[in-house]
Amino acid sequence: MLFPRRLQLARRVRRDSRLLTTLGIRREDPARIWERRVPLTPMAVATLLEESKENAGGSEEELRVQVESCKRRCFADSAYVQAGATIVPSLEPSVDLVLGIKEPPVPSVSSLLDQSDKKRTWMVFSHTHKGQSYNVPLLSAFMEKSKHQDLIDYELLTAPAGEKGELKRVAAFGWFAGAVGAGEALSLTGLALLKRGIASPLLHLPRPYTYSSLNEYKAALRHTAQILGEDVAAGKIDLSDQPVVIGLTGSGNVSTGAKAMLDELGVDWVQPEDLPGLRGGDKVPPSAYFTRTDGAPYQRADYYANPTQYRSDFAHKIAPHITCLINGAGWQTGFPRIISSADLDGLIESQDRKQKLVAVQDVTCDLKGGLEFVDRHTTIDSPYAEGPGGILISTIDILPSELPKDASEHFSSKILPYVRQFTRGGVSPETDPQVRETLHRATIVRDGELTEKHAWLAPAVQAWRGSSTSSTGQAAPSDSGPRRAAEVKRAKKKVLLLGSGLVAGPAVEVFAARKDVHLAIGRSPSNNLAEANGLIRNHENVEAFNLDISDADKLEQAVSNADVVVSLLPAPMHTAVAKHCIQHARHLVTASYISPEMKALDQAAREKDVLLLGECGLDPGIDSMAAMRILDRVKRNGRRVSSFVSWCGGLPEPSASNVPLGYKFSWSPKAVLTAALNEARFKINGHIRTIPGERLLAEHFPKVDLWKGLALEGLANRDSIPYAEKYGLGPVDGLKDLFRGTLRYQGFSRVLESFRRLGLLSSAPFAVVPSSWADFLRLAIGQATGEDVARVDHLRSVIAAFLGEQAAETVEVLQWLSLLDAHDVARLPKPLSKVPIDNFAALLALKLAYQPHERDSALLHHSFSLAPLHPTPGDLLASDSNDAERRNDTVTASLTCYGTAEASAMSTTVGKTLAFAALRVADGHVRGRGVQGPYEREVWEGVLDELESAGVRVEEKWDVRGE
Structure with missing residues (x-):
C-alpha cells in the first residue's frame, strides 16, 4: 500500500525512534507521609490511552499504563482502573517510562534495573543536578551503561516565556503555595487570637489539607465569612475596636493565590495609608513601606538597580496596625529586609509586648530573609513555632501538598505535552523544536551516561562508588574509575579547621550542617577560649582543641588525623601546613593567594596525589569563580573577551563609615594595611602600567562609580596580568583592559598615604x-x-x-x-x-572595630567587553573607531552582601566559600591535584551553587547580540 510522503515520514520516524509501549506511575516513598500528589491524573492517563489507541489502530504498539498500588495517593487505584490503567504491586521490567513526583528510594530503582537491561526513561524531581551529596547514590543507580537508563528532572523543564523569551520553569506551584498559605494563616490567626483571649470564627476554620479540593475549601471560606457577618450583625461579635487585619506582601503567583482565598473570605481591601484610622490592612505594595534613604519615593526600576539606597518602614507604617502578615515577597541578599529582627523587637517593645501583630505566615520559607526573625521551618504536622513577643510563625515548605488533587491536576497538565512526546515515538528530528529543547535541557543522564552539561557530576559518583566499596567490602562497578585513598578512607569525613578568628563562624556552620562530617577546630592557645567554644555551640559533630602552630609535632599529628585541612591562618603559615599535608596525603584548602613558596610545592603534592587548593574566599575566590562562570558561557557561544575590569572590596555599610579612613575591620587589620603596599601591574586602554608599592596609595583611582549613592575610590590589586592565563582570556596583547582593583570609600587612600609617609606602615x-x-x-x-x-x-x-x-x-x-x-x-x-605596622594594625583593630549594631558589606563587580572569536572585516574596522564600544557586547556580574547580627559579610563570603570548597574536595568532586586555584568547573560551579542556596548570589547581566 502506498502512503502519502508525509505519512511515510511519520511511520519511518516511529520505527526508528524508541516507541513507548508501557508507561509506569510509581508509588511515592512511604516515608513521605504527606506526599499524596501524582504526576499524571487518571484523566490524563485516559487521554493518553485514547490517543494511543487512535494512532496505533489496534496494533501491538498501543500504549499500556501500569500504576503501582497506593492507598495514600489523592486519586484512588480504582480511578486509574476506570481510566484504562493496570494496577500492579510493583512496576514490571517491561516499563519504558517511569513517572513519579519525588526522588525514588535507591533500592526501588536498583530492583527494577536488576530485573532487566531494558532501555528506560525516568521523570521525577531527582534533586541530583546540583551535586547534592545525599542523592549521589540515586544518581549512581541510573549511571550503569549496560542498563541504558535516561533521567529527566522536572525542575529542569524550562521553556521560553514572555516578550524576552526568558526560560521559565514549565510547572510551578507558586499559586497553590499562596492559596494554601493564606488558609494556614487564617487558621493560625484564629489560634493566635485565642491565646490573646479573643475568640473569632477563624478559630473554627479547618486547615486546607482537611478538604478534598480547592473548591471545597473556597466554600468553607465563604461559609465562614457568612457566619462572621451574621454574628457581627447580631451583636455577638464586636470587632470595631479589634478588627482582624491581614497584610499581604508580594506581587507574583504566591500573593495572587493568597489574594484569591482572602477574596473568598470577603475581606475589605483598603489602602495602606488608611491603616491608622481603619485599624485595618491591605495587600501591601512595596511603595507603601520602601523609601529611599534620601527621602525620595519608591520607584520599582530604581529599587532593583539600587537596593542599598532603600530602607523598609514596614515595622513602623504597617506592622503596628495588622493582626496577621502573609509574606509572599521574595528576598535576595543586598536588598532591604521587610522586617529585620531589630525592627520587630522595637515594635514589640513600643507596644509593651501587646502588639497587634500575632501571626506570621511566611510562604517564601526564606529563613532569615525578608523577615529576618523567621529562622526555622515548620511542618504540616507541627505547623507553627512561637517567635518574639509570642507571635505564632508558620513556614511550611510543602504547602501545595495540602491540596494534592488540585496541585496534581495543575502539574499533570503542564508535563502532559512532554510525556505525550514519548508515547508518540520519543524525541526525534521531527519533534516540535521547543519540546525537544525543553526535554534536552532537563536530561541529566542519557543511556547510562551523564549529559555534557552535567558531566561535572561524574567525580562525585566515582568517589561515592569507591567510598561505598571500602565500607561494604563489595566491588565497585567497573566504570567507577580509580579510587583515591584519601577520599575513601573513612565514611565519616574528618575536617581540620586551623584558626578560630573573625571569619570562622559561617565556615563552622556549613561544616556542622553535614552530619557525615566531623570538624575539629585547632585554635591557638592565645586565642579567646569563649570565642572557640562559641563556634561549637550545640553541634555534636564539632570539637575544639588547643593547637600551637609553632609546635611542628603537634601540628603534624593534627593534620594526619584529618581528611581535609582548612587553614584560616595568616598566609605565611600555609606553607608549613602544606608540607605536613603532603607528607600524610591530606588535602589543604585556603582562602589566600597562592604564594611562590606554595607554588613550589606543586610537584611534590602531585606525586603524593594531594590537592593544595588556594584562593577560595571572596577576593581571591568568589571573584574568580564568578568570572570563570561567565567565561565558560562566553567561550561556548563563540566569543572572546576584549576587556576585563574587576572591582572588589569589604566596607562598612554607609551608616557605619563615618570614621577615619571610612573603614572598619571585619578581617585581619595587618592584611588590609599590607595589601595597600603591594606593587600593582595592569593594562588600561591598551597600555600596561606598573605602580610600585610605595606609590600605590598616591596613585589610587579617586572615583569608581559603580553603585549609585556610594562614593567609592579604588586601588589597583597586585598583578592583574597573569589573570589572562589563569582565566583563559587569551594573549594579553589582544586585550584592551585587564584590571583588578580594591574598593574603598573616598578619602581612604589619602589618609593612609599620610600614615605610610609617617612610617606607621613600616616593617x-x-x-x-x-x-x-x-x-x-x-x-x-x-x-x-x-x-x-x-x-x-x-x-x-x-x-x-x-x-x-x-x-x-x-x-x-x-x-x-x-x-x-x-x-x-x-x-x-x-x-x-618593635615593628611599626604590627603596633599600628593592633591600634586600628581596637579603634576601628564594628559596634554591635553596625554591619559590614562585601561588594564585587566584574565588567566584560566581548568580541567575536573570529572578527569580520567590519569588526576589525570598528575596533579602531569610536564606534567600537557600541559594537561590542557587554556582560557584568555584581554581588552585594551585607553582614547580619550573626555574621559579618566578610566572614560569610570568605568562610562559607572556603567551607563549600573544602566539602567538594572531601566529597571527591575535585579531581585536580597539586597547587590549584578555583579555576576549574569542578570547583567553581558547585561552590557558586551552594553559595546561592545560602543567599550569596552573584547577579549577571548580559547585553549580548543574539541572546
Whole structure:
C-alpha cells in the first residue's frame, strides 16, 4: 500500500525512534507521609490511552499504563482502573517510562534495573543536578551503561516565556503555595487570637489539607465569612475596636493565590495609608513601606538597580496596625529586609509586648530573609513555632501538598505535552523544536551516561562508588574509575579547621550542617577560649582543641588525623601546613593567594596525589569563580573577551563609615594595611602600567562609580596580568583592559598615604619596644623622616613640615586615634612590638572595630567587553573607531552582601566559600591535584551553587547580540 510522503515520514520516524509501549506511575516513598500528589491524573492517563489507541489502530504498539498500588495517593487505584490503567504491586521490567513526583528510594530503582537491561526513561524531581551529596547514590543507580537508563528532572523543564523569551520553569506551584498559605494563616490567626483571649470564627476554620479540593475549601471560606457577618450583625461579635487585619506582601503567583482565598473570605481591601484610622490592612505594595534613604519615593526600576539606597518602614507604617502578615515577597541578599529582627523587637517593645501583630505566615520559607526573625521551618504536622513577643510563625515548605488533587491536576497538565512526546515515538528530528529543547535541557543522564552539561557530576559518583566499596567490602562497578585513598578512607569525613578568628563562624556552620562530617577546630592557645567554644555551640559533630602552630609535632599529628585541612591562618603559615599535608596525603584548602613558596610545592603534592587548593574566599575566590562562570558561557557561544575590569572590596555599610579612613575591620587589620603596599601591574586602554608599592596609595583611582549613592575610590590589586592565563582570556596583547582593583570609600587612600609617609606602615623594626603610644609615634616619625624627634610635643611641627597641606587632616585623625592626646593614650594597652605596622594594625583593630549594631558589606563587580572569536572585516574596522564600544557586547556580574547580627559579610563570603570548597574536595568532586586555584568547573560551579542556596548570589547581566 502506498502512503502519502508525509505519512511515510511519520511511520519511518516511529520505527526508528524508541516507541513507548508501557508507561509506569510509581508509588511515592512511604516515608513521605504527606506526599499524596501524582504526576499524571487518571484523566490524563485516559487521554493518553485514547490517543494511543487512535494512532496505533489496534496494533501491538498501543500504549499500556501500569500504576503501582497506593492507598495514600489523592486519586484512588480504582480511578486509574476506570481510566484504562493496570494496577500492579510493583512496576514490571517491561516499563519504558517511569513517572513519579519525588526522588525514588535507591533500592526501588536498583530492583527494577536488576530485573532487566531494558532501555528506560525516568521523570521525577531527582534533586541530583546540583551535586547534592545525599542523592549521589540515586544518581549512581541510573549511571550503569549496560542498563541504558535516561533521567529527566522536572525542575529542569524550562521553556521560553514572555516578550524576552526568558526560560521559565514549565510547572510551578507558586499559586497553590499562596492559596494554601493564606488558609494556614487564617487558621493560625484564629489560634493566635485565642491565646490573646479573643475568640473569632477563624478559630473554627479547618486547615486546607482537611478538604478534598480547592473548591471545597473556597466554600468553607465563604461559609465562614457568612457566619462572621451574621454574628457581627447580631451583636455577638464586636470587632470595631479589634478588627482582624491581614497584610499581604508580594506581587507574583504566591500573593495572587493568597489574594484569591482572602477574596473568598470577603475581606475589605483598603489602602495602606488608611491603616491608622481603619485599624485595618491591605495587600501591601512595596511603595507603601520602601523609601529611599534620601527621602525620595519608591520607584520599582530604581529599587532593583539600587537596593542599598532603600530602607523598609514596614515595622513602623504597617506592622503596628495588622493582626496577621502573609509574606509572599521574595528576598535576595543586598536588598532591604521587610522586617529585620531589630525592627520587630522595637515594635514589640513600643507596644509593651501587646502588639497587634500575632501571626506570621511566611510562604517564601526564606529563613532569615525578608523577615529576618523567621529562622526555622515548620511542618504540616507541627505547623507553627512561637517567635518574639509570642507571635505564632508558620513556614511550611510543602504547602501545595495540602491540596494534592488540585496541585496534581495543575502539574499533570503542564508535563502532559512532554510525556505525550514519548508515547508518540520519543524525541526525534521531527519533534516540535521547543519540546525537544525543553526535554534536552532537563536530561541529566542519557543511556547510562551523564549529559555534557552535567558531566561535572561524574567525580562525585566515582568517589561515592569507591567510598561505598571500602565500607561494604563489595566491588565497585567497573566504570567507577580509580579510587583515591584519601577520599575513601573513612565514611565519616574528618575536617581540620586551623584558626578560630573573625571569619570562622559561617565556615563552622556549613561544616556542622553535614552530619557525615566531623570538624575539629585547632585554635591557638592565645586565642579567646569563649570565642572557640562559641563556634561549637550545640553541634555534636564539632570539637575544639588547643593547637600551637609553632609546635611542628603537634601540628603534624593534627593534620594526619584529618581528611581535609582548612587553614584560616595568616598566609605565611600555609606553607608549613602544606608540607605536613603532603607528607600524610591530606588535602589543604585556603582562602589566600597562592604564594611562590606554595607554588613550589606543586610537584611534590602531585606525586603524593594531594590537592593544595588556594584562593577560595571572596577576593581571591568568589571573584574568580564568578568570572570563570561567565567565561565558560562566553567561550561556548563563540566569543572572546576584549576587556576585563574587576572591582572588589569589604566596607562598612554607609551608616557605619563615618570614621577615619571610612573603614572598619571585619578581617585581619595587618592584611588590609599590607595589601595597600603591594606593587600593582595592569593594562588600561591598551597600555600596561606598573605602580610600585610605595606609590600605590598616591596613585589610587579617586572615583569608581559603580553603585549609585556610594562614593567609592579604588586601588589597583597586585598583578592583574597573569589573570589572562589563569582565566583563559587569551594573549594579553589582544586585550584592551585587564584590571583588578580594591574598593574603598573616598578619602581612604589619602589618609593612609599620610600614615605610610609617617612610617606607621613600616616593617622596619625599631631598636627598642615603644614604651607608650606617644613613644611609638615619635619613633615611627623619626625613623621615616630622619628627624630627631626627641620630644613628643615636637610631633605636630614635624608633621606639618613633612606633610604640608595634608598635615591638618592627618593631625586630626591621629588625635581621633588617641596618638596625639595624652589623656586618651593612657586608656590604651601599650605597644608590644618593635615593628611599626604590627603596633599600628593592633591600634586600628581596637579603634576601628564594628559596634554591635553596625554591619559590614562585601561588594564585587566584574565588567566584560566581548568580541567575536573570529572578527569580520567590519569588526576589525570598528575596533579602531569610536564606534567600537557600541559594537561590542557587554556582560557584568555584581554581588552585594551585607553582614547580619550573626555574621559579618566578610566572614560569610570568605568562610562559607572556603567551607563549600573544602566539602567538594572531601566529597571527591575535585579531581585536580597539586597547587590549584578555583579555576576549574569542578570547583567553581558547585561552590557558586551552594553559595546561592545560602543567599550569596552573584547577579549577571548580559547585553549580548543574539541572546
